[in-house]
Amino acid sequence: xxxxxxxxxxxxxxxxxxxxxxxxxxxxxxxxxxxxxxxxxxxxxxxxxxxxxxxxxxxxxxxxxxxxxxxxxxxxxxxxxxxxxxxxxxxxxxxxxxxxxxxxxxxxxxxxxxxxxxxxxxxxxxxxxxxxxxxxxxxxxxxxxxxxxxxxxxxxxxxxxxxxxxxxxxxxxxxxxxxxxxxxxxxxxxx
Amino acid sequence: xxxxxxxxxxxxxxxxxxxxxxxxxxxxxxxxxxxxxxxxxxxxxxxxxxxxxxxxxxxxxxxxxxxxxxxxxxxxxxxxxxxxxxxxxxxxxxxxxxxxxxxxxxxxxxxxxxxxxxxxxxxxxxxxxxxxxxxxxxxxxxxxxxxxxxxxxxxxxxxxxxxxxxxxxxxxxxxxxxxxxxxxxxxxxxxxxxxxxxxxxxxxxxxxxxxxxxxxxxxxxxxxxxxxxxxxxxxxxxxxxxxxxxxxxxxxxxxxxxxxxxxxxxxxxxxxxxxxxxxxxxxxxxxxxxxxxxxxxxxxxxxxxxxxxxxxxxxxxxxxxxxxxxxxxxxxxxxxxxxxxxxxxxxxxxxxxxxxxxxxxxxxxxxxxxxxxxxxxxxxxxxxxxxxxxxxxxxxxxxxxxxxxxxxxxxxxxxxxxxxxxxxxxxxxxxxxxxxxx
Numbered sequence: 001x002x003x004x005x006x007x008x009x010x011x012x013x014x015x016x017x018x019x020x021x022x023x024x025x026x027x028x029x030x031x032x033x034x035x036x037x038x039x040x041x042x043x044x045x046x047x048x049x050x051x052x053x054x055x056x057x058x059x060x061x062x063x064x065x066x067x068x069x070x071x072x073x074x075x076x077x078x079x080x081x082x083x084x085x086x087x088x089x090x091x092x093x094x095x096x097x098x099x100x101x102x103x104x105x106x107x108x109x110x111x112x113x114x115x116x117x118x119x120x121x122x123x124x125x126x127x128x129x130x131x132x133x134x135x136x137x138x139x140x141x142x143x144x145x146x147x148x149x150x151x152x153x154x155x156x157x158x159x160x161x162x163x164x165x166x167x168x169x170x171x172x173x174x175x176x177x178x179x180x181x182x183x184x185x186x187x188x189x190x191x
Numbered sequence: 192x193x194x195x196x197x198x199x200x201x202x203x204x205x206x207x208x209x210x211x212x213x214x215x216x217x218x219x220x221x222x223x224x225x226x227x228x229x230x231x232x233x234x235x236x237x238x239x240x241x242x243x244x245x246x247x248x249x250x251x252x253x254x255x256x257x258x259x260x261x262x263x264x265x266x267x268x269x270x271x272x273x274x275x276x277x278x279x280x281x282x283x284x285x286x287x288x289x290x291x292x293x294x295x296x297x298x299x300x301x302x303x304x305x306x307x308x309x310x311x312x313x314x315x316x317x318x319x320x321x322x323x324x325x326x327x328x329x330x331x332x333x334x335x336x337x338x339x340x341x342x343x344x345x346x347x348x349x350x351x352x353x354x355x356x357x358x359x360x361x362x363x364x365x366x367x368x369x370x371x372x373x374x375x376x377x378x379x380x381x382x383x384x385x386x387x388x389x390x391x392x393x394x395x396x397x398x399x400x401x402x403x404x405x406x407x408x409x410x411x412x413x414x415x416x417x418x419x420x421x422x423x424x425x426x427x428x429x430x431x432x433x434x435x436x437x438x439x440x441x442x443x444x445x446x447x448x449x450x451x452x453x454x455x456x457x458x459x460x461x462x463x464x465x466x467x468x469x470x471x472x473x474x475x476x477x478x479x480x481x482x483x484x485x486x487x488x489x490x491x492x493x494x495x496x497x498x499x500x501x502x503x504x505x506x507x508x509x510x511x512x513x514x515x516x517x518x519x520x521x522x523x524x525x526x527x528x529x530x531x532x533x534x535x536x537x538x539x540x541x542x543x544x545x546x547x548x549x550x551x552x553x554x555x556x557x558x559x560x561x562x563x564x565x566x567x568x569x570x571x572x573x574x575x576x577x578x579x580x581x582x583x584x585x586x587x588x589x590x591x592x593x594x595x596x597x598x599x600x601x602x603x604x605x606x607x608x609x610x611x612x613x614x615x616x617x618x619x620x621x622x623x624x625x626x627x628x629x
Contacts, residue, residue, distance in 0.1 A: 024555055030243070030538050031559045034531060035622050038246075043625035047618035073595070073611035074561065074573055081559075081577035081591030146618070150611055159604035 025089045028082070032090070041100045046146030052099025056135035058091035064163060071160045101130075101142020104187040114185020117178035120170050128189040145180075145187035152179050225252040226548045229310050229320040231300045231481060233257030233285060235264075236326030236513030236533035238627040241293045243541040244324075251545070254294040254318060256310065260284060262628065265385060266530050267620050268354035270565060272362045273395035274402075281354060281620070283628035303485040305506045322544045325487070325494070325503075326513040326533065327479025328353075329384050332492070335475035336377070336458075337450040344474075348453060352384060352473050364469045365399055371407040375467030377448040377458050378414040379475035382493070384514050384528045386420035387564045387574070389473060390439075394425065394566035397433040412439045413458060413465045415447035415475075420527070421564060421574055423597040428566035440465075448472065478515035485509075493517045498585035500543035500553045501536050510544060512536040518558075520578060524587030527576065530623055532560045555580055563616035569606075571613030 032050070036042050040051020050058065064070035066079045066087065079087060106114070118125075121140075124133050129140030140148065155162045155171035156179070162168050174182060230241045233255055241255040262283050270276035285295045299313040303323065310318045331350070333340050344350050349357035349364070368374065374396050378389045393410045400408045418441075419425070429437045440446035445462030452459070457466045477483065477492025487494045487505050494511040495504045496518060503509045513533035519526035526532045535558045543553040558578040565571040572595035577588045595612060599605040 027538075027542060027554050028557050031535050031557050033622075033626050034534050034559070035561065035619055037622055037625065042618070043621045043629070045618060045621060046614045047622050073608050074575065074615060077575040077592055078559070078561075078577065079591070081579065081588040144618075146614065150614055153607065154611070157603055157607045159601040160607060 025086075025093050028086060029090060029093050032094075039097050039100070040094045041102065042144055042147075044102065044144050044146065046144060046150055048147045049100065049102065049143060050094050051097035053095060053138050054132065054135040055091050055095035057138050058095055059088055060136060062087040062091060070163050071154060099139055099142075101190055102144065102187075103142050103190050104145055104184070106184045106188040110181050110184050111188060113178065114181040114183075114188075117174060117182045118185055120173065121182070124166070125186075128191060129186040130189060130191045140186040141189035141191055143186060145183040148183035148186060149180055152183065225250055226321045227252040227254070227319055228322045228324065228544060229318050230255045230324040230326065231310060232326035232328060232479065232513070233259075233262060233288075233295075234326060234328050234513060234533065235530040235623065235627050236328075236537045237324065238262070238285075238288060239534045240324045240326060240510075240512060240537035240541055241288055242291060242627065243538050244544065245291050245293055247541055248545050249292065251548075252294075253292070254296060255285070255288060256296050256298055256300045256312065256318070257285065258297065258299050260297055263354040263358070264530065264620065264624060265352075265354045265388075266623075267565075267616065268351070268358045269388065269392045269395040271354075271358050272351065272365060272392065273399040274362070274366075275395070275398070275565075275568065278354075278358060281624075283624055285628070287629040300481055303481065303509070305485065305509065308508065321508070321548060323509045324537070324540055324544070325479075325482055325485075325509060325511045325515065326537065327481050328514045329476040329478065329528075330480050330483075331474040331476050333474050335379065336448060336472055338453065339451040339472045339474055343451075343453055348451075348470065348472060350471065350473050352388075352476075361469075361471060365396060368400075368405060368408060368468060370405045372405070372468035373408065373466075374410045375458055375465045375470045376410065376412050377451075377465070377470070377472045378412060378416065378419075378446075379473055380415040380442075380447070382517075382525065382528060383473070383476055385562075386527045386529075387425075387562060389414070390419055390421070390425045391564045391566070392471070393437050393439075394428065394433070394564075397429070397436045398567050400436065401433060408436070410437045411465055411467065412437065413446045413448050413460065413463070414440060415442045417441045417443050420562075421572060421594050424572045424594060425564070425566065427597055428570055428572075432567045432570065478511075482511065482515050487511060489517070499539075499556050499580060501540040502543065502547075508547075510540040512540050519576075520585055520587035524576070524578075526558065526578065527560055527562060527574075529560055529562050531562060531619075532558070532576075534623060534627060535559050556585075558585070561619060563612055563619055565613050565616050569613050570609045571611075571616050572609060573612050573615075 036050045042049040065072050065076045124137050152171050154160045230237045244253045264281040271278045301313050302311045349360040351357040351361040396410050445460045447460045448458045450459050456470050494516045496516045501510045514528040539556040546553045560576040563573045574594045575592045577591045
């Protein structure tokens with residue numbers, strides 16, 4: 001049945017897509033661009049790209065910040081201005097955009113050290129950070145190195161009490177010198 | 192992908208609007224001509240407006256008029272004065288907007304004829320508009336400090352309150368200072384561009400002193416006001432980083448400078464004389480001249496606007512965004528005159544203009560401001576403002592926003608918080624520049 005009307009189906013989807021993109025969520029999402037870039041692709045160097053990250057991951061972050069269950073330096077003061085439904089709609093909106101890796105070149109030595117340091121990260125994030133194993137885990141390939149380094153710093157600071165135990169423990173197992181190399185390794189991955 | 196589809200916009204707006212709105216849909220094309228939007232001023236407000244107008248409705252004819260070929264960001268320009276930043280990193284041109292289909296004219300807009308809906312340019316051209324966005328920023332009221340002048344600002348005594356050559360001139364003056372000498376900074380009565388700016392500048396000057404062994408030098412802030420933005424955060428930082436180096440004199444304590452003597456380098460209030468080795472007078476300001484000349488300002492020199500759309504309440508079909516306008520949840524929570532305020536106002540204006548050109552009600556507006564300040568390497572903090580419509584009125588959302596936490600018990604957590612926000616400040620600049628100019 002579906003195969004018989006490919007054009008109709010495609011047209012229907014395109015229309016639904018446009019309408020979904022032209023409502024209050026578009027207007028609200030436009031305000032996010034100031035820090036996270038057009039289509040959620042950040043211009044760097046320590047603000048994360050958010051377009052194309054998993055919906056569940058984004059929604060968890062936004063709601064946890066709002067409820068005070070997750071430490072943020074700035075974002076917690078933003079999300080408190082919006083309803084849970086609006087935050088969920090933003091998560092859905094950004095998750096539907098394509099993930100555009102911003103590949104940041106690194107030298108071979110850094111890449112080798114970063115690869116070795118991130119072995120413990122592979123199970124959840126994938127070998128190059130491009131294949132997270134579930135919807136609650138972010139992609140890391142082509143994410144901004146400066147941002148990832150600061151996130152690791154959060155997980156490594158006991159007082160920040162970041163929520164994900166496994167992530168907390170693994171981040172703390174990294175040698176101080178490996179933190180930057182791990183971040184630059186993922187930042188350099190196109191896929 | 193997020194390119195705004197006008198047909199979809201119209202459909203969605205009709206779905207949301209009362210039935211009667213459907214009957215008055217003139218469409219953007221007026222008698223075969225594309226609707227023309229002129230944007231005057233290519234700073235954060237104007238550049239963002241031009242870009243988003245084109246993104247949201249590619250059929251619009253958008254023209255940006257700007258005097259200078261290179262824009263220099265005021266945010267983070269205090270870090271250039273202290274040597275922690277480079278001015279090149281704060282600059283952008285207009286090729287990004289041209290590539291997006293914006294007509295960019297480098298000229299000076301000299302007049303507005305609201306009846307004929309035209310803007311005249313110094314170069315002789317006249318531009319017709321269906322909608323006009325004014326983002327002229329600020330101009331200075333030199334008469335507010337007797338003895339100070341535009342000529343002094345451009346020669347021996349830069350105010351450096353518009354980033355560019357004066358930023359570098361003030362940096363040079365700072366670099367000529369000897370240990371034990373005094374830097375006097377005078378702050379005009381509010382509202383002024385960048386509410387935390389003067390205190391950030393004082394911090395950066397102190398940072399320069401500390402890093403160059405000028406340990407006996409001092410910064411005196413002679414302030415026309417009795418409090419200031421992020422006061423608790425600044426005072427905490429000063430105590431930790433520059434103990435005894437920065438002195439703040441409130442307006443009530445005689446800090447309001449009303450005259451300046453360039454010969455003796457003395458700024459004076461009605462009660463005190465502030466003699467410095469470098470005196471940085473920031474004169475009072477008001478909306479850019481073109482807004483005043485077009486009669487769009489109130490008795491205080493700023494442009495009143497409809498809080499929900501940014502359209503001038505004095506003249507229809509003209510939208511005023513950025514430092515020139517008065518916006519927010521007045522009178523208590525005015526939106527700060529900041530780059531981020533200007534950028535979100537510009538996006539709201541773009542949506543409201545497209546709706547009006549199509550005979551539709553304006554979409555619900557969302558306004559955000561984030562403003563980072565850096566007092567020393569690895570030490571930054573912010574203030575966040577969120578404004579939304581509630582019961583038809585724009586209100587400051589008290590449950591959100593506010594300043595970074597001041598007192599944090601755990602020293603490691605305090606360091607982390609300040610380090611993160613000092614880094615985010617540069618990430619914010621990079622992105623807000625790209626969002627306006629790329």
